[in-house]
Amino acid sequence: MDRSKTIKHTRFYGFxxxxxxxxxxxxxxxxLEFQQQDMSGMKTYFMRIALRAGNLTQRLxxxxxxxxxxxxxxxxxxxxxxxNSVQFAxxxxxVGIREIEAPxxxxxxxxxxxxxxxxxxxxxxxxxxxxxxxxxxNAAKSNAVLVCHALTGDQHVANTxxxxxxxxxxxxxxxxxxxxxxNRYFVIASNVVGGCMGTTGPAxxxxxxxxxxxxxxxxxxxxxxxxxxxxLIDYLGIDTLFCVAxxxxxxxxxxxxVASFPERVFAAMPIATAARHSAQNIAFHEVGRxxxxxxxxxRGGRYLKEGVVPTKGxxxxxxxxxITYLSENVLQSKFGRKLQNRAAxxxxxxxxxxxxxxxxxxxxxxxxxxxxxxxxxxxxxxxxFDLAADYGGTLAYxxxxxxxxxxxxxxxxxxxxxxxxxxxxxxxxxxxxxxxxFVDIETDRGHDAxxxxxxxxxxxxRGFLAAAARARGLAPTKNEPK
Amino acid sequence: MDRSKTIKHTRFYGFxxxxxxxxxxxxxxxxLEFQQQDMSGMKTYFMRIALRAGNLTQRLxxxxxxxxxxxxxxxxxxxxxxxNSVQFAxxxxxVGIREIEAPxxxxxxxxxxxxxxxxxxxxxxxxxxxxxxxxxxNAAKSNAVLVCHALTGDQHVANTxxxxxxxxxxxxxxxxxxxxxxNRYFVIASNVVGGCMGTTGPAxxxxxxxxxxxxxxxxxxxxxxxxxxxxLIDYLGIDTLFCVAxxxxxxxxxxxxVASFPERVFAAMPIATAARHSAQNIAFHEVGRxxxxxxxxxRGGRYLKEGVVPTKGxxxxxxxxxITYLSENVLQSKFGRKLQNRAAxxxxxxxxxxxxxxxxxxxxxxxxxxxxxxxxxxxxxxxxFDLAADYGGTLAYxxxxxxxxxxxxxxxxxxxxxxxxxxxxxxxxxxxxxxxxFVDIETDRGHDAxxxxxxxxxxxxRGFLAAAARARGLAPTKNEPK
Numbered sequence: 031m032d033r034s035k036t037i038k039h040t041r042f043y044g045f046x047x048x049x050x051x052x053x054x055x056x057x058x059x060x061x062l063e064f065q066q067q068d069m070s071g072m073k074t075y076f077m078r079i080a081l082r083a084g085n086l087t088q089r090l091x092x093x094x095x096x097x098x099x100x101x102x103x104x105x106x107x108x109x110x111x112x113x114n115s116v117q118f119a120x121x122x123x124x125v126g127i128r129e130i131e132a133p134x135x136x137x138x139x140x141x142x143x144x145x146x147x148x149x150x151x152x153x154x155x156x157x158x159x160x161x162x163x164x165x166x167x168n169a170a171k172s173n174a175v176l177v178c179h180a181l182t183g184d185q186h187v188a189n190t191x192x193x194x195x196x197x198x199x200x201x202x203x204x205x206x207x208x209x210x211x212x213n214r215y216f217v218i219a220s221n222v223v224g225g226c227m228g229t230t231g232p233a234x235x236x237x238x239x240x241x242x243x244x245x246x247x248x249x250x251x252x253x254x255x256x257x258x259x260x261x262l263i264d265y266l267g268i269d270t271l272f273c274v275a276x277x278x279x280x281x282x283x284x285x286x287x288v289a290s291f292p293e294r295v296f297a298a299m300p301i302a303t304a305a306r307h308s309a310q311n312i313a314f315h316e317v318g319r320x321x322x323x324x325x326x327x328x329r330g331g332r333y334l335k336e337g338v339v340p341t342k343g344x345x346x347x348x349x350x351x352x353i354t355y356l357s358e359n360v361l362q363s364k365f366g367r368k369l370q371n372r373a374a375x376x377x378x379x380x381x382x383x384x385x386x387x388x389x390x391x392x393x394x395x396x397x398x399x400x401x402x403x404x405x406x407x408x409x410x411x412x413x414x415f416d417l418a419a420d421y422g423g424t425l426a427y428x429x430x431x432x433x434x435x436x437x438x439x440x441x442x443x444x445x446x447x448x449x450x451x452x453x454x455x456x457x458x459x460x461x462x463x464x465x466x467x468f469v470d471i472e473t474d475r476g477h478d479a480x481x482x483x484x485x486x487x488x489x490x491x492r493g494f495l496a497a498a499a500r501a502r503g504l505a506p507t508k509n510e511p512k
Numbered sequence: 513m514d515r516s517k518t519i520k521h522t523r524f525y526g527f528x529x530x531x532x533x534x535x536x537x538x539x540x541x542x543x544l545e546f547q548q549q550d551m552s553g554m555k556t557y558f559m560r561i562a563l564r565a566g567n568l569t570q571r572l573x574x575x576x577x578x579x580x581x582x583x584x585x586x587x588x589x590x591x592x593x594x595x596n597s598v599q600f601a602x603x604x605x606x607v608g609i610r611e612i613e614a615p616x617x618x619x620x621x622x623x624x625x626x627x628x629x630x631x632x633x634x635x636x637x638x639x640x641x642x643x644x645x646x647x648x649x650n651a652a653k654s655n656a657v658l659v660c661h662a663l664t665g666d667q668h669v670a671n672t673x674x675x676x677x678x679x680x681x682x683x684x685x686x687x688x689x690x691x692x693x694x695n696r697y698f699v700i701a702s703n704v705v706g707g708c709m710g711t712t713g714p715a716x717x718x719x720x721x722x723x724x725x726x727x728x729x730x731x732x733x734x735x736x737x738x739x740x741x742x743x744l745i746d747y748l749g750i751d752t753l754f755c756v757a758x759x760x761x762x763x764x765x766x767x768x769x770v771a772s773f774p775e776r777v778f779a780a781m782p783i784a785t786a787a788r789h790s791a792q793n794i795a796f797h798e799v800g801r802x803x804x805x806x807x808x809x810x811r812g813g814r815y816l817k818e819g820v821v822p823t824k825g826x827x828x829x830x831x832x833x834x835i836t837y838l839s840e841n842v843l844q845s846k847f848g849r850k851l852q853n854r855a856a857x858x859x860x861x862x863x864x865x866x867x868x869x870x871x872x873x874x875x876x877x878x879x880x881x882x883x884x885x886x887x888x889x890x891x892x893x894x895x896x897f898d899l900a901a902d903y904g905g906t907l908a909y910x911x912x913x914x915x916x917x918x919x920x921x922x923x924x925x926x927x928x929x930x931x932x933x934x935x936x937x938x939x940x941x942x943x944x945x946x947x948x949x950f951v952d953i954e955t956d957r958g959h960d961a962x963x964x965x966x967x968x969x970x971x972x973x974r975g976f977l978a979a980a981a982r983a984r985g986l987a988p989t990k991n992e993p994k
Contacts, residue, residue: 150859249859309843309867310835316868317831319861320875324824326808342806349799350832353792358927361791367898375896377632377731379801379888383895385791386798393802406861413865414857416849445840445927 124339125193126226126233126401127242133228134192135160135185135221138262146223146258149414150248156237159262160228161185161220164204165212167266173504174268175210176259177219178276178283180481181351181408182400184227185219188212193399202483203275209491214504215272220262222255222283224407229258232403233334245331250407252279252415256286263294272502273495275299277480278447279408282415285428285455289417292431297498299491301439302480304451305425305458306416311446314354315409318347322402331403344402345393352392357443357476361385418458425458435465435501437494439487441479442472467494606821607675608708608715608883609724615710616674617642617667617703620744628705628740631896632730638719641744642710643667643702646686647694649748655986656750657692658741659701660758660765662963663833663890664882666709667701670694675881684965685757691973696986697754702744704737704765706889711740714885715816727813732889734761734897738768745776754984755977757781759962760929761890764897767910767937771899774913779980781973783921784962786933787907787940788898793928796836797891800829804884813885826884827875834874839925839958843867900940907940917947917983919976921969923961924954949976 123131138159140146145155162185167174177187177200184191188198188205204210204217221229224247236243263271274287274295281303288298304311322328325343329336353361365385369375372382381387421427436459440452449470456468471486473479479487499506605613620641622628627637644667649656659669659682666673670680670687686692686699703711706729718725745753756769756777763785770780786793804810807825811818835843847867851857854864863869903909918941922934931952938950953968955961961969981988 245861249861306849308840309847309849309865310840312849312865313831313835313843313867313871316863316865316871317828317835320831320872321803321806321828323861324803324807324828346799346803346806346828349795349802353795353799358790358792358930361795365791367788367791367794377896379727379731379805379892381798383791383794383798385795389795389798390802410861414859448840 124226124233124334124401125399126231126404127334129160129226129228130158130234133160135162135228137161137228138265140261144261146254146261148248148254149251152248154223154230154248154250154254156230157223157258157261158228158230158234159220159223159258161218161262162187162189163219164188164217165215167216167268168504171268172270172272172502173215174263174266174271175215175217175273175275176263176271176287177204177210177217178255178259178274178280178287179219179222180276180278180280181412182396182405183280184225185221186227187217187219191399194395199481202481202488203491209488209495210273210275211495214499214506218262218266220259222250222279222408222411223258224250224255224404224411226401226404231401232331232407233401242334244334244403245406247403247407249410249414251411252282252286253290253420255411256283256290259283259287260291260294270294270296272504273297273299273498275301275491276303277301278303278477279412281447282412282417285417286415288432288434288436289420289428292429292433295432295434296502297437297495298432298434299437299439299494300452300455301487302441302444302447302452302477303455304447305418305428305455307413308451312413314350314446315413317350318409319406321346321350322405325402328402331406333402339397340402341397344397344400344405345390347405348393348396348400349389352389354446355476355478357445357474359443359474360476363474425454426461429459429462429464432459432462432464435498436467437490438466438468439480439490440468440470441475441477441484441487442470443474444477444479446477606708606715606816606883607881608713608886609816611642611708611710612640612716615642617644617710619643619710620747622743626743628736628743630730630736631733634730636705636712636730636732636736638712639705639740639743640710640712640716641702641705641740643700643744644669644671645701646670646699647697649698649750650986653750654752654754654984655697656745656748656753657697657699657755657757658745658753658769659686659692659699660737660741660756660762660769661701661704662758662760662762663894664878664887665762666707667703668709669699669701673881676877681963684963684970685973691970691977692755692757693977696981696988700744700748702741704732704761704890704893705740706732706737706886706893708883708886713883714813714889715883724816726816726885727888729885729889731892731896733893734764734768735772735902737893738765738772741765741769742773742776752776752778754986755779755781755980757783757973758785759783760785760959761894763929764894764899767899768897770914770916770918771902771910774911774915777914777916778984779919779977780914780916781919781921781976782934782937783969784923784926784929784934784959785937786929787900787910787937789895790933794895796832796928797895799832800891801888803828803832804887807884810884813888815884821879822884823879826879826882826887827872829887830875830878830882831871834871836928837958837960839927839956841925841956842958845956907936908943911941911944911946914941914944914946917980918949919972920948920950921962921972922950922952923957923959923966923969924952925956926959926961928959 140157142155145153146157147153183199186198187200206213221227223229225231232243232247234243236246274284276284281300284298284300288295322340322343325340327333327338328340333340368384370381370384370387375382381390417428418425438452438456440449442449456466459466469490473484475482622639624637627635628639629635665681668680669682688695703709705711707713714725714729716725718728756766758766763782766780766782770777804822804825807822809815809820810822815822850866852863852866852869857864863872899910900907920934920938922931924931938948941948951972955966957964
């Protein structure tokens with residue numbers, strides 16, 4: 031019997047409702063015979079087993095080699111069927127897996143002949159870049175705007191998100207008539223390397239093993255993300271981007287673009303960002319990573335292989351991070367000490383307070399749309415970001431050849447990447463004689479202000495881009511400020 | 513065979529090296545016979561079992577009733593001995609258990625006739641209060657200073673800590689010649705209700721079950737902590753405390769003392785504190801609690817019973833909290849982006865940065881000295897704290913009858929309980945015509961400044977207490993400012 035043909039996308043992890051591999055040594059049952067059936071639309075698999083003396087752990091290890099490359103489905107044991115057969119049901123797929131199997135974006139694939147050279151000193155290949163575009167590229171290819179997403183953002187800037195069903199994360203800024211006007215500009219947004227929305231990340235298949243990378247994916251940097259974006263821009267035949275814009279980790283990519291490709295960026299908008307991660311920034315990210323890694327379902331990063339997902343750890347990571355995205359004032363005015371659907375405290379550990387309920391809700395919805403290992407990679411990329419370090423420690427040198435015009439935006443209640451961090455960028459740009467506008471916007475919305483419909487921010491962006499478009503000779507649209 | 517006599521402090525949790533109760537149903541082996549031996553100094557227990565058809569889970573539940581009250585030791589299965597016997601080894605005791613079994617402090621026990629009435633609407637009884645004293649109570653009993661500890665502090669204010677071996681947490685403030693001069697004052701410090709250093713908390717035995725309370729301990733409040741302290745002060749025969757002093761959660765207790773017992777506090781020092789927990793304060797605490805609860809070893813709070821400890825979750829909670837104790841500036845100046853014993857980043861998830869290593873170290877040492885359930889209780893007590901709420905929402909009314917003289921201290925870089933929170937207290941005190949000194953100390957040390965040798969803080973405290981002592985007619989000590 032040829033097992034590798036009989037059993038497809040199915041692996042044996044246990045026996046019976048509650049069993050997992052770790053409890054199996056108890057049994058010492060070798061697998062004797064497999065049979066697979068596809069029943070009435072629902073994929074159901076039966077695995078016939080017979081009990082016999084022997085060491086199943088050892089057998090399972092050996093069996094690995096019989097099975098096809100990592101199965102993305104049909105992995106959870108549903109129930110013990112009658113007799114000695116076991117019923118499998120389709121496993122819940124993580125977002126990272128689903129976006130690789132069935133992308134919700136355009137996908138650009140680079141083969142082994144186009145590796146991505148990483149800062150870690152190794153190459154990443156093959157490389158997939160998942161991206162979205164909006165608007166039309168003009169004949170001169172001079173109207174392209176690259177939007178760089180933040181830590182847990184993605185390429186779905188201005189369309190309904192395929193996972194959450196919510197509007198694009200920057201639909202306040204990108205769209206017809208918006209500051210990044212899709213009637214005028216060709217807007218490109220790609221998922222970062224290390225992400226989980228279709229671009230190569232820890233859920234992608236490692237060609238060396240045929241299984242997901244997990245932590246075998248090399249650690250990537252902001253510069254690596256930008257290098258990958260440049261490969262996409264090259265593929266699109268665009269020489270100079272009209273603008274590179276982004277907030278938070280997206281802003282770091284903007285800064286890196288200008289430093290790495292000074293001739294290719296006409297205008298740059300680094301928003302609510304920093305040229306390096308501070309100790310406090312690193313500290314919060316480290317808490318998040320430790321929360322993920324403390325979850326026993328993380329399994330040293332091999333959770334996809336083992337059919338589990340470290341949702342609890344990732345949820346805690348998100349809760350801690352989410353606090354840093356909001357100002358103390360907005361938390362106080364929005365939630366204060368208001369109770370959640372109750373008149374008095376319950377004297378329990380329930381979510382008595384609205385703020386508790388809000389954080390739990392944020393965390394729950396997050397784990398459905400983000401991959402735990404990706405969270406490790408993107409946080410690490412930020413922590414490693416120190417633009418000046420590549421230039422002898424002097425940030426101004428990073429912008430030495432910059433021809434771009436800059437609009438640096440900060441928000442005065444942002445304590446994650448505070449105004450002082452933007453001011454340091456502006457000082458370095460000034461030192462190099464760059465053309466810089468700097469706007470520190472007064473708002474109590476904290477770091478998240480760049481994602482919200484913050485009027486001064488929208489107006490600032492609109493004015494900067496319209497002026498830059500005129501300088502670039504791009505045709506005006508209606509309603510453009512003269 | 514009388515099992516309850518044969519088996520002492522031993523319970524059956526599994527069979528073999530890796531087994532735990534949850535994997536046992538597989539076996540369906542009933543326990544037939546037990547035998548216990550104490551061998552050569554090391555406590556080792558053997559449990560003879562025999563395999564037979566049946567449902568062990570059910571049997572184990574029934575067996576619970578055969579066993580003596582909760583065993584604090586001999587719970588971990590070490591190995592499967594030859595034949596059908598199982599070897600147990602002494603389990604690691606948590607700090608909460610050790611301090612109950614063998615207190616490192618004075619211990620005051622209140623029986624069933626002296627219950628503590630809790631805000632939750634129930635009584636706590638019996639009640640144990642573990643405390644330390646320093647100095648001598650004078651004949652008039654007018655020189656007593658009550659020191660209230662912060663969230664994870666304890667009664668070991670000015671002596672070597674019995675668990676960590678480190679100096680007392682306020683030895684900068686308390687001791688001979690210190691502002692709270694033990695040559696002059698009788699200093700009292702007790703562990704709060706809900707704590708884990710000997711005072712009744714979630715690791716204490718629930719008289720209703722003979723097992724640790726776990727989450728069956730009612731949720732306690734700052735006011736409950738103060739009520740328990742008042743029982744101790746009553747027992748010591750002290751009518752009016754010369755001073756009540758404390759920082760952070762200790763400061764909340766100071767405020768509550770003045771509100772609950774306005775006639776019994778001559779001088780009050782609420783330091784780096786707030787009259788209520790803000791939404792951001794609650795949010796950070798909720799992250800910590802969720803981190804603990806996400807640890808599968810937390811077991812719904814029953815981890816002591818099940819022989820495990822949720823150290824990973826508690827460590828994550830501590831890491832997140834620790835960031836809030838330090839200012840961004842002090843993190844940056846102390847750690848910045850310095851690497852930990854390496855010349856270049858490792859491109860991994862190791863603790864490359866010193867700040868990561870520091871946080872991990874803080875977390876590791878914390879879990880050895882603190883109990884996870886206690887962490888839930890003390891954070892909840894802070895979250896519930898809203899002094900004005902008991903007085904119609906107007907804080908000034910809480911201090912209406914206050915005869916005390918106040919010294920309110922804040923630190924300008926404290927973002928956990930910022931200067932504005934202290935200012936709100938001062939405004940309320942002013943509204944009631946109280947005698948108030950308010951000092952906002954300029955330092956980059958953040959919230960932890962009150963625990964450190966911060967010169968302006970020490971000088972402020974020394975001056976305030978010396979003046980209060982003169983007003984109280986207490987004999988001066990040498991070196992006292994005239």
